[in-house]
Amino acid sequence: MIRDRSGLLHRGRRTALLAVAAALAAAGLASPLTAAADPGHPNVLAAQAKPGTPKSTTTATGPHRATVGRLGAARPASAAQLAANSAAAKSGGKVTPNTADGADPGNGNDGDGYVANEYDQQVTYKGGQDSAGVVIGPPKVYLVVWGSQWGAPSTNSTGDVVLSGDKDQAVPYQQDFFKGLGSTGDGWSAVLTQYCEGIATGSVQCPSSAAHIPYPQAGSVLAGVWVDNAAAAPQAATEPQLGAEALAAAQHFGNTTEAQNRNVQYIIDSPQGTDPDKWHELGYCAWHDFQRSSYGQLAYTNMPYLTDVAGCGTNWFGENTARGRLDGYGIIGGHEYAETVTDPDTPGGWTDGTGQEIADKCAWIPKGSNGGLFFENLSTGSFPLQTLWSNTDHLCMASDPIYTNPPVVLSTMCDRTDTPGAPVSIPAVAVDSTGSAVNYSATGLPSGLSINASTGVITGTAAATNGYRRVTVNATDTTGKTASTGFWESVTSAGQPGCNGIEQLTDAGFENGSADVDHTVMTDAWNPSGYNVITPSSLHAPHSGSWYAWLGQDTGSDSITNYLDTYPGYSSATFSFWLDTETTNTSASAPDTLSLVAIDQYTGQPLGTVRTWSSQNPTNGYQQQSVDLSPFINQVGWGTTIGLQLVSHESGLTPSTAFLIDDTSARES
Known part of the structure; x- marks a missing residue:
């Protein structure tokens, strides 16, 4: 990154x-x-x-x-x-x-358009932050259209939300992109499936038994659109304000538990002419991040109105058309989506030694070059995308074989400390490949804690332990398929309660x-x-x-x-x-x-x-x-x-x- x-x-x-x-x-x-x-x-x-x-x-x-x-x-x-x-x-x-590399034809000099991965390093797994390393269930995107500046909403002939103040029609374009992921011809999403969690920190490859990122089901990625037009969005929203809007979106969509938010990302679309997190001054196009909340960890993206700045993908391929103006919402929107599913609770997922995520390593390589920008034909239209770093190929790839998950997978659970006598809530999140319910159990829990067999949430007030003890959590589906994970827990008055921090x-x-x-x-x-x-x-x-x-x-x-x-x-x-x-x-x-x-x-x-x-x-x-x-x-x-x-x-x-x-x-x- x-x-x-x-x-x-x-x-x-x-x-x-x-x-x-x-x-x-x-x-x-x-x-x-x-x-x-x-x-x-x-x-x-x-x-x-x-x-x-x-x-x-x-x-x-x-x-x-x-x-x-x-x-x-x-x-x-x-x-x-x-x-x-x-x-x-x-x-x-x-x-x-x-003029950045990737934007010009190239003449063999620095800044010439001939680009390759700058750091020829594989990405490694960082161990998971707050019990999340990658998305392990069907990925879901909620689009949040923030502010009354967007104008009046309506619905177009394809069922997309459109807004009278959306000059370039960025909102329906994004809806069509996410609706199209997983459809026939989407090899780009397959690149993501090689990455997983629940493995040793520093790992480069994932065994078949690990919890991989699933290939999306066609038409299922876009989970909802919220036009939050009760008030104007801030002219220059701060990072905490953007996080607060993600929290409001989770509440709006009824995603109020860790399990409901585990495989979800919220995209916060700011209206034209605004300056969220000083993107004009700091010179970036978008970013993704996460926050802790009472609803679990929330992954979200700050998405400014990209066509306000020509350098953020507008007409990147020289089309000079209304649709070409929205190229950035494919290139950059796809960039942030891919990085969120591989590193939702940054920096707990997959990055290289310089901090680059899998999309950073392949950004803005010119179309036609090895690993360069390309158009992906989805069921909902053709969208410009950048390639993604593949450890399997040690290259920037537009397509790869699909890695499939075991029948049942359990999310990583963080090592933690808790305070004696204080109430705790520790969620375990399992995903069954058929969508069936699972039954949870646990061994090694400190005295005073128990796990809810239906929800997987460990609750109670724990008694002090003598050092760390190993807790094992199991999930079993209706056919008897199982998965297990574990974490270390110490119940002591010393230290900060909750997940132990990672680097x-x-x-x-x-x-x-x-x-x-x-x-x-x-x-x-x-x-x-x-x-x-x-x-x-x-x-x-x-x-x-x-x-x-x-x-x-x-x-x-x-x-x-x-x-x-x-x-x-x-x-x-x-x-x-x-x-x-x-x-x-x-x-x-x-x-x-x-x-x-x-x-x-x-x-x-x-x-x-x-x-x-x-x-x-x-x-x-x-x-x-x-x-x-x-x-x-x-x-x-x-x-x-x-x-x-x-x-x-x-x-x-x-x-x-x-x-x-x-x-x-x-x-x-």
């Missing part, structure tokens, strides 16, 4: 269209990868230095500063860079589309390095302030693996920045890392410092300094540091993305302190 060579960006499940090289040029920044290819550029390892010997990050083209943040959105290392990029991306309040950061251990692939921008998830900040240098040692971050190489400041998505329904977040502070600075009045700063995603301005470390306290080896991020997330609201920037400052004329950082982690609960 980081970035592909085509310029389709995805941060916090956001799909954006920005040309990286153009953005760098507009911001007055050198293209670091192009400079790296220059024979005159210093060797990256030779340029490393111990404290007191600064490295050089400057060539004839100027300092190298990346502007890419976590999960692909154009994110600066400073507020000034954010302002420059934002100004470059705006014209009269609208995004001025840049939220991309490349938490820096092991993807700062590898340059497309020769336009550093692709590292951590947005280092310069070359060699993230390094395998032997001049210092990592905590584990081969790569680590070395801040304090430059006079002035070095930094690394990652972005953390937060989710409605969560209340606690921690950030930890291993720190080795090595210094020759003995000054008490002018120490060198390392600070962790929380950053507002929209303004680039600090929300506050979380904590500061000093050369006055050398660690004499790696020591783990842990901080509470909750007060800073509370400032902007859960469901919003925040930046986490580690920045060093050298007080003297020469660097004298190395702040070495490795094995970071962010967990939410």
